[in-house]
Amino acid sequence: MSAEMALQEQVGASSLRSEDVNVWFGERHVLGGVSLDFQPNQVTALIGPSGCGKSTYLRTLNRMHELIPGAGFAGKVLLDGKDIYGSDIDPVDVRLAIGMVFQKPNPFPTMTIAENVLAGLKLSGRRGYDANELVETSLRRASIWNEVKDRLKDPAISLSGGQQQRLCIARSLAMSPEVILMDEPCSALDPGSTRRIEETIVELSDSMTIVIVTHNMQQAQRVAHNTAFFLAEDGNPGQVVEYGRTEDVFNTPSDSRTNDYVNGHFG
Amino acid sequence: MTLLNPSPTPQPRPAIEPWKTKNPINTRLVVAASVIPAVIAVALTAIFQLAGPIGLILVFMPLQIIAAGAAGVRIYGRKGFADAMLIIFTIFFSSLVAVLLLSVLWSVISQGFKTISPQFLFQNNKYISATTDLAYGGVGHAIIGTLLVVGLTTLVTVPLGVAIAVYLTETRDRGRNVVRTLLQALSGLPSVVAGLFVYSALIVTGITGYAGWAGSLALMPLMLPTVARVAEEALRLVPMELRTGALALGAPAYRAFFMVTLPAAKTGLVTACLLGVARVIGETAPLLLTINSRNETSIDLTSPMASLPTYVYQYISNSYDTSIQRAWGAALVILMLVAILFATARLISSGKKINLRKRK
Numbered sequence: 001m002s003a004e005m006a007l008q009e010q011v012g013a014s015s016l017r018s019e020d021v022n023v024w025f026g027e028r029h030v031l032g033g034v035s036l037d038f039q040p041n042q043v044t045a046l047i048g049p050s051g052c053g054k055s056t057y058l059r060t061l062n063r064m065h066e067l068i069p070g071a072g073f074a075g076k077v078l079l080d081g082k083d084i085y086g087s088d089i090d091p092v093d094v095r096l097a098i099g100m101v102f103q104k105p106n107p108f109p110t111m112t113i114a115e116n117v118l119a120g121l122k123l124s125g126r127r128g129y130d131a132n133e134l135v136e137t138s139l140r141r142a143s144i145w146n147e148v149k150d151r152l153k154d155p156a157i158s159l160s161g162g163q164q165q166r167l168c169i170a171r172s173l174a175m176s177p178e179v180i181l182m183d184e185p186c187s188a189l190d191p192g193s194t195r196r197i198e199e200t201i202v203e204l205s206d207s208m209t210i211v212i213v214t215h216n217m218q219q220a221q222r223v224a225h226n227t228a229f230f231l232a233e234d235g236n237p238g239q240v241v242e243y244g245r246t247e248d249v250f251n252t253p254s255d256s257r258t259n260d261y262v263n264g265h266f267g
Numbered sequence: 268m269t270l271l272n273p274s275p276t277p278q279p280r281p282a283i284e285p286w287k288t289k290n291p292i293n294t295r296l297v298v299a300a301s302v303i304p305a306v307i308a309v310a311l312t313a314i315f316q317l318a319g320p321i322g323l324i325l326v327f328m329p330l331q332i333i334a335a336g337a338a339g340v341r342i343y344g345r346k347g348f349a350d351a352m353l354i355i356f357t358i359f360f361s362s363l364v365a366v367l368l369l370s371v372l373w374s375v376i377s378q379g380f381k382t383i384s385p386q387f388l389f390q391n392n393k394y395i396s397a398t399t400d401l402a403y404g405g406v407g408h409a410i411i412g413t414l415l416v417v418g419l420t421t422l423v424t425v426p427l428g429v430a431i432a433v434y435l436t437e438t439r440d441r442g443r444n445v446v447r448t449l450l451q452a453l454s455g456l457p458s459v460v461a462g463l464f465v466y467s468a469l470i471v472t473g474i475t476g477y478a479g480w481a482g483s484l485a486l487m488p489l490m491l492p493t494v495a496r497v498a499e500e501a502l503r504l505v506p507m508e509l510r511t512g513a514l515a516l517g518a519p520a521y522r523a524f525f526m527v528t529l530p531a532a533k534t535g536l537v538t539a540c541l542l543g544v545a546r547v548i549g550e551t552a553p554l555l556l557t558i559n560s561r562n563e564t565s566i567d568l569t570s571p572m573a574s575l576p577t578y579v580y581q582y583i584s585n586s587y588d589t590s591i592q593r594a595w596g597a598a599l600v601i602l603m604l605v606a607i608l609f610a611t612a613r614l615i616s617s618g619k620k621i622n623l624r625k626r627k
Binding site: 062064067069092093094095096099100102104106108109110119120122123124125168171172175 | 515527
């Protein structure tokens with residue numbers, strides 16, 4: 001309990017920093033010494049070719065990689081200066097403070113839209129919240145309220161793919177996390193839904209820290225303040241080649257490999 | 268008139284359904300290929316006084332294969348031959364299975380229906396002998412006995428089986444392969460062995476006499492593998508994304524399971540329970556060895572009890588007509604019981620229908 005209190009002491013956006021993160025899947029070394037510093041209230045995009053370890057890295061930020069069989073980890077991830085891999089920290093509390101949105105929308109099919117929004121609170125056993133108000137504010141912040149306000153009792157799978165993804169964002173927001181991690185949240189969606197989710201991301205960055213993995217370089221330029229370019233070369237573990245302000249990474253990259261990638265010469 | 272209309276309202280045209288469009292010549296060919304062999308086969312069978320099965324297999328089948336092959340080649344060319352063969356063999360073997368199943372059902376229903384009456388369903392077997400008229404006595408006591416014995420088995424086995432399924436799907440423990448192998452071995456266990464085990468362990472040793480609960484105990488190892496394996500399949504069908512979604516929201520594993528995985532697998536788990544009941548409701552051997560039989564109505568699970576399968580066994584061992592009729596009647600009652608159980612459970616589980624497989 002004290003660990004959870006410590007993690008949630010500071011309300012609002014938090015700084016997240018990783019120091020020398022290494023990940024192994026069995027014998028395979030997939031991430032080698034990734035150190036990144038995510039600024040509060042900023043959107044950071046992780047870009048790079050497939051298999052460079054950026055999704056894996058994202059998962060280490062709230063310990064979701066621990067669900068993959070054979071995953072090994074070394075390094076530190078600091079949330080407001082506190083290591084989330086500390087011996088006194090429960091991964092469940094980490095995930096309460098650091099929310100996650102997945103590539104494929106995954107609303108809970110047995111629940112209604114409203115129940116889905118509140119699912120996180122029920123699942124973590126919280127009490128003493130105003131359900132109606134929380135549903136409304138969460139759905140508003142995920143900019144889906146106007147589309148679903150008259151059908152909150154409908155099953156969540158009756159929504160379209162884009163709406164389902166925004167519902168999943170609302171579900172995360174209801175937990176009032178300090179950081180939200182997004183793993184290619186728009187790759188399964190049409191351009192219209194993508195635009196709405198991007199607008200939501202920009203709005204949300206006022207109040208929280210966001211890390212987003214994307215294959216879409218225009219998307220990174222549209223939403224992200226900072227961009228990190230990941231690359232895994234010839235069997236070496238994935239590493240950060242370049243990290244900086246998005247304009248700099250895309251327009252005046254300091255590394256030739258970054259230049260090749262952002263200009264579409266490979267990947 | 269229509270020519271002057273600048274923007275005519277488009278009229279819906281009936282959709283083209285290619286599988287429904289039929290070439291009349293082909294249709295005639297197919298009908299001929301189906302009817303002619305049958306007519307020839309019937310005629311030959313009648314002329315040469317052949318036995319039914321011989322006429323069917325030695326005369327009708329070859330004729331049908333030749334006719335269908337010819338029709339296939341005529342319509343589609345060379346590749347039509349293989350097509351025709353596939354269709355002929357598929358139809359032949361599926362009708363074989365259907366005939367087997369339906370003839371069993373038909374004999375039970377037609378014979379059992381002569382016996383069944385309200386009095387047969389509600390009365391017990393007291394003062395009834397093998398030759399007593401069918402207007403007296405019935406299987407009421409055996410219905411209650413079966414429901415109690417199988418009910419107790421279900422009550423114990425379903426939670427146990429689901430727990431095993433959860434262990435197999437939701438954990439990554441090393442013991443899973445051992446458990447899976449043991450479960451497979453258990454599903455091959457002859458039911459009489461389960462009965463003998465309980466008989467020699469509890470009844471011969473004098474721990475208990477013949478008793479309903481001993482019967483339930485003997486049925487448990489028979490039901491367990493069915494429940495566990497079907498429940499495992501049901502849980503495996505729940506997409507991994509739902510579990511990770513719940514865990515990413517900061518749910519402890521047990522809450523994620525009870526609030527997300529379990530509801531999503533509900534229909535499959537009901538099926539697991541049903542198949543388990545269907546597996547044991549007709550078991551005779553273990554019950555003969557453990558609950559014996561009884562002629563009065565009893566709900567005392569610590570004493571000998573009646574059950575439908577043992578009732579059938581008891582009466583079918585006599586060669587009197589009335590006694591055989593009673594056995595048919597009881598067999599029909601078992602079938603009806605299973606049908607009622609299945610229908611109710613289906614109704615309950617489809618109350619709030621969410622089909623996971625459809626939306627993928």
